[in-house]
Amino acid sequence: MKRFRNATQWGVYDVGVEAGRIKTVDGIPEDPEVSDVGQVLIDGVQHRTRIKRPAIRKGWLEQKDRGRQLRGQDEFCDVPWDEALELASNELKRVAQEHGNTSIFGGSYGWASAGRFHHAQSQLHRFINLMGGCTRAMNSYSTAAAQVILPHVIAPWHEMELQQTTLENVIGNTQLFVAFGGLPRRNAQVAYGGITEHRTHRDLQRARESGVEFVNISPVAGDVDAALNTQWLAPKPSTDVALMLGLAFVLETEGLADKDFLGSHSVGYDRVRDYLLGISDGEPKTPSWASAKCDVEAEAIVALARDMAAKRTFLTAAWSLQRGDHGEQPYWMLATLAAMLGQIGLPGGGFGFGYSAEGFVGSDYKRFNWATLPKGRNPTGVAIPVARVTDMLLNPGADVQYDGRSITYPDIKLIYWAGGNPFHHHQDLNRLVDGWRRPDTVIVNEPWWTPVAQWGDIVFPATTSLERIDICASSHDPYAHFMEQAIPPQHEARSDHQIFSGLAAKLGFEAAFTENKSERQWIEDMWQRSADLASTQGFSIPTFAEWEKAGIYRLPDEPRTRDWMADFRLDPTAAPLATPSGKLELFSETIAGFGYSDCPGQATWIQPQEWQEVDDALYPLHLLSPQPGRRLHSQYDQSRYSQAGKVAGKEVLTMHPEAAKQRGLKAGDLVRVFNERGACLAGVSINANMRSDTVVLPVGSWFKPCAKTGLELNGNPNVLTRDKGTSQLAQGSTAHTCLVQVERYDES
Numbered sequence: 001m002k003r004f005r006n007a008t009q010w011g012v013y014d015v016g017v018e019a020g021r022i023k024t025v026d027g028i029p030e031d032p033e034v035s036d037v038g039q040v041l042i043d044g045v046q047h048r049t050r051i052k053r054p055a056i057r058k059g060w061l062e063q064k065d066r067g068r069q070l071r072g073q074d075e076f077c078d079v080p081w082d083e084a085l086e087l088a089s090n091e092l093k094r095v096a097q098e099h100g101n102t103s104i105f106g107g108s109y110g111w112a113s114a115g116r117f118h119h120a121q122s123q124l125h126r127f128i129n130l131m132g133g134c135t136r137a138m139n140s141y142s143t144a145a146a147q148v149i150l151p152h153v154i155a156p157w158h159e160m161e162l163q164q165t166t167l168e169n170v171i172g173n174t175q176l177f178v179a180f181g182g183l184p185r186r187n188a189q190v191a192y193g194g195i196t197e198h199r200t201h202r203d204l205q206r207a208r209e210s211g212v213e214f215v216n217i218s219p220v221a222g223d224v225d226a227a228l229n230t231q232w233l234a235p236k237p238s239t240d241v242a243l244m245l246g247l248a249f250v251l252e253t254e255g256l257a258d259k260d261f262l263g264s265h266s267v268g269y270d271r272v273r274d275y276l277l278g279i280s281d282g283e284p285k286t287p288s289w290a291s292a293k294c295d296v297e298a299e300a301i302v303a304l305a306r307d308m309a310a311k312r313t314f315l316t317a318a319w320s321l322q323r324g325d326h327g328e329q330p331y332w333m334l335a336t337l338a339a340m341l342g343q344i345g346l347p348g349g350g351f352g353f354g355y356s357a358e359g360f361v362g363s364d365y366k367r368f369n370w371a372t373l374p375k376g377r378n379p380t381g382v383a384i385p386v387a388r389v390t391d392m393l394l395n396p397g398a399d400v401q402y403d404g405r406s407i408t409y410p411d412i413k414l415i416y417w418a419g420g421n422p423f424h425h426h427q428d429l430n431r432l433v434d435g436w437r438r439p440d441t442v443i444v445n446e447p448w449w450t451p452v453a454q455w456g457d458i459v460f461p462a463t464t465s466l467e468r469i470d471i472c473a474s475s476h477d478p479y480a481h482f483m484e485q486a487i488p489p490q491h492e493a494r495s496d497h498q499i500f501s502g503l504a505a506k507l508g509f510e511a512a513f514t515e516n517k518s519e520r521q522w523i524e525d526m527w528q529r530s531a532d533l534a535s536t537q538g539f540s541i542p543t544f545a546e547w548e549k550a551g552i553y554r555l556p557d558e559p560r561t562r563d564w565m566a567d568f569r570l571d572p573t574a575a576p577l578a579t580p581s582g583k584l585e586l587f588s589e590t591i592a593g594f595g596y597s598d599c600p601g602q603a604t605w606i607q608p609q610e611w612q613e614v615d616d617a618l619y620p621l622h623l624l625s626p627q628p629g630r631r632l633h634s635q636y637d638q639s640r641y642s643q644a645g646k647v648a649g650k651e652v653l654t655m656h657p658e659a660a661k662q663r664g665l666k667a668g669d670l671v672r673v674f675n676e677r678g679a680c681l682a683g684v685s686i687n688a689n690m691r692s693d694t695v696v697l698p699v700g701s702w703f704k705p706c707a708k709t710g711l712e713l714n715g716n717p718n719v720l721t722r723d724k725g726t727s728q729l730a731q732g733s734t735a736h737t738c739l740v741q742v743e744r745y746d747e748s
Helices: 036-044 058-062 081-099 120-130 144-153 157-162 167-173 200-209 240-253 259-265 269-276 287-294 298-310 319-323 328-341 386-394 429-436 496-507 510-514 519-536 544-550 566-570 589-594 609-613 657-662
Strands: 002-008 011-018 021-027 055-057 076-078 104-106 135-138 176-180 213-217 231-233 313-317 350-353 382-385 399-402 405-408 414-418 441-446 458-461 470-473 479-483 552-554 621-624 652-655 670-675 678-686 694-696 739-744
Touching: 002 036, 002 479, 011 036, 021 036, 055 058, 055 081, 058 076, 081 104, 081 414, 081 441, 081 458, 081 496, 104 120, 120 414, 120 496, 120 510, 135 386, 144 157, 144 319, 144 328, 157 350, 167 200, 176 240, 176 298, 200 213, 240 269, 240 287, 240 298, 240 328, 259 328, 269 328, 287 298, 298 313, 298 328, 313 328, 319 328, 328 350, 382 386, 382 399, 386 429, 470 519, 479 544, 496 510, 496 519, 519 544, 544 552, 652 657, 657 678
Parallel strands: 104 135, 104 414, 135 382, 176 213, 176 313, 213 231, 313 350, 414 441, 441 458, 621 694, 652 678
Antiparallel strands: 002 011, 011 021, 055 076, 055 458, 399 405, 470 479, 479 552, 621 739, 652 694, 670 678, 670 739
């Protein structure tokens, strides 16, 4: 059996292949805690769901209106590659000529391959930019609210994501670690672009052993590992801002706020103080007020505030918090709380976001921007917030507010998707179905008959990372791995680069797209450009031949021992933040000037729209839809490893025993989870260590609606979530603000 190195978003593995079949998947020695998610590769890559050859939807070929209403339910017919490329290129040309390039949506949102060259989104955008551009999506489903609010208040997102306080800093200096939204271990298995060393869990254990006390503020106790011996506060979902305001009230009224730091390093605290005390709105944000909103005892709020002020305290918020209604507010309020404590920039103090959200957050590795495939510039310059895709499809010509400006939705006639699954990421999938059927044509590159392939018109079979060579190297990881081709391309699959090269040839710009380089030559070119950049930074990397032979290269160590805000703390004038004032903007004149009622000029408690519009007597349960533990998003959901974590092929809904008892349910039962937006099936699991009014249904089951009833059969929670922007500021996803009901499902 031969072994081949392969890198994925959940780790790097040595893959054993015998007679052209994948037999084993093992972690590499450099990884101290190998993720078992790698087992999805054993049968997932060569699964029966592989798309064998190019396929065209019959209604698209045969009906005058392209049979758009049959999209997602229609049959496909196989065609030769040249015919499929001809049909797709002619359609791209027609739409661009008749409607303009803004009528093409280059979606391609997703994690795709860990490979740096065979990155589907990069390949698609390079291709479409060369043919005149398209409408693009900006920001991400994961962190859209954070990406927009943080530059106004603190710093650009890339600084917060890659440069913020390290866990080594926490281990050596923090006394109290307060985690709003928890530190879910399952999430730290993954990292976009790949991850070599899984260290988060061990670093948190080391912090506990060094004396750090942990507080888990989450509806689910298991969102922080039990081994960390945490204190648990369980607020109602979507109420973290109210809880933070109650903490801030105690700091202000008991003289625990650091007024010197607030005066020298922030702007707008006087406005915050007036809001806390109720001077501006007549409603003091007392612990009792907060308790009524978040369902945490007022005494616990007071005690935590005093503890935070008495100790070297580090505050963090999970990415999940900003994926709720008004998701900008918890991040803004967390920064406000940290400023009040006055420990920002001190070793082990301050705040950060997304610890344990991905495996690299809080790491102290050297950061290096490896070369990428040049994508060029999008000539149209048109982009929409990614979580507003359905709005765009349903409302061409409508205007939407975003970060102080207005965006007009284009009239989309063609969608080209590669390397992602909108029927996993998006909210209110029944609404997305309506929008997805509006364009004339949907073209998809995809290895398997995933939901996005099933909802396409022209489907090209694409290779996986095990069927080609590539570079795995990310700015957050100290390693570069040579990804070997382990198996031949399956059936008639081609790489995304080959597919777009074929389309470019039909459209007359193949030479511009390929630059007359083979795929291997492109990879060698990227390596050489990386080597040139390294030399300007004072270090060298091996030659391509040396690296390919070794299979692995590690950047030189460059541990970040100083806190990323230490210089700002020392002298905010000499080391200002990239905000309008150069300081922490606890009140933002810029945001206030936008005039958004759903995102005022300071961190504010705003009741979720879901609570105002949904009858909680009919839908009394708060639905959380976190990442799954046995896959990344919806990737390889068809694999045995993913399916082994399900009940009768359905995703597992976890609920409190009291909620289950009220409904006559037990573990293993099949249930219908529903609200006015949709319904799905799920299997039941029972957990006493969570709020009784909260249920948890992970994302990622392949979307499978019943053609007759619309009931989603696999347990995809996004048939239930509301398709609403966080606010007019960021327009991010609000998946975690969702009310549902659960009942036993009678299969008869």
